[in-house]
Amino acid sequence: MARRLLAFRVRHYLIAFLAIQLALLVFRLDLLPAWTDEYSTLETAPRSLSEIAAWARGDVHPPLYFFLLHFWYRLPLPGSPLTRLRAVSVLFTLLATWLLDRLWLRRLPTTTRLWFLALWVTSPCLILYARMARSYTAQVAVAAVAFYASSRWLERAGEWRRFLLCAGTLVLTLYVHYIPGGAILVALNVCLAWRALREGKRLWVRALLALDAAVAIGTLPWWYGIWASLHRWSGGGFPYRVGDNVLLDTLAKLAYWFVSFSFGEALPVPTLLAAAALTPLMLYFAWRGLQTRPDWLPLVIVATIVGFVGVARWVSFPFVPARLMFLLPFYLLLVLEGCARHRRARTVFCLTLLLTYITGLYSYFTRAAFLNKGYAAPFDEIASLVKNNSPPATLVVIDPYNTDAFPLRDRIPQPSLLLDSQATLDRILAELRRGDYQKIWHLRTTHDLSPGGLNRRLERELSLRCAVRSHLFMPYSVLERWVIRLLGWPEQPTHYYHVLEATGCRVD
16 A cells, blocks of 8 residues: 555656656747757758658768658647747657656665656756757657667567567667667677677577667668768768867867766856866766666666767767767766765755756756857847848858858848858959958857868958958856867957958958
């Protein structure tokens, strides 16, 4: 009777937490502007299924998530296209919360279970990415099932039902996104190979071969897309680095990932101070959690290493947490496992962390103190400046390498060019020398990542030939400027966005 009463109370707690999470997710869902990746989602969802498949084969994403958005987009739902597509992420977040509770939390002590739900639904990191029209929370949902099915099958590798569930969830995860699917698949292979070497049993070799064969058959229709994505990944892509030092760049990615998972990415001064005080405790409890050795730990550790290597090679440090979002539940579980035996310390720690989350959420909803300022970029303010101060013969030049170029371009009626190559720069300079324009606007972020310094070279030419005026947006804090000095950025900027206004240009 007591057990049934406790289960009844926990179920009602889950409903309450889901209601809180829903409120946090749908409140002002259009608060932040769409950034470049969301623009890609907005452009892709209305296409036909064949067009989406063709696009995905040339991109780094599998098609399933975009197929789902295609059908969702056709529903006669209220709201703008952006908020309707963001609502899909909201639904996947709620599904992920329910799945995590049903699959992973049921065997935990009630107090640990409730603390996890409290921290999970208020996590600023989760709220940030769950309100984007991207597949991040879909990955959390399918990976939660894939990890569970994989760990269950490892307990009884000879049971065919568990095998089919494991292989099926891995195939599903790979069709949602390659990073979690590939990371879990490699982790399973490593765990099986280790058992085969340690125990010398053919069972584990047969299990490994059967798993890989089943996944290969399940992904057979999409082999070309997987191969193309691996080819693009192995090529290294564009070198998104914060500096020339590879070790420093890797440390920056690890640090940003830790801060985002632990405290979120909107950090006002109170949150920053609390984060500094809580960081040693977070690391200590995570270490203690490792020592408890939960049965899922080897699988998750290998998947974490594989996932980080895959993501760190491809994206810059602000985008590491989003691509590894499927690991966030296990990070929280590890921390809570580590402090489970220290009840008073756990209560104080979790309450302090919860208050830190609340201040971070307040900062998020007021669009303040973002670590990645591009998420709260002042597109409307920049567009208004350009539209209201442009004569008929005006050219707008936008940096596409470190700037959300498409949201800016779509807000500005004046003719615009993306400064994406030497040929484009040569064209702009030739038109500048002929005197084709009364005014030229150059819109970019202050850290130039363009090949060969295209932005710096254009600005140098404009400064030599024209009367220039700088408009700066989104100032960096004192701490951010200190980090910029540490990273050795050559520009040493004081603001995030730079708009250069050039008039009265000299004609050759």
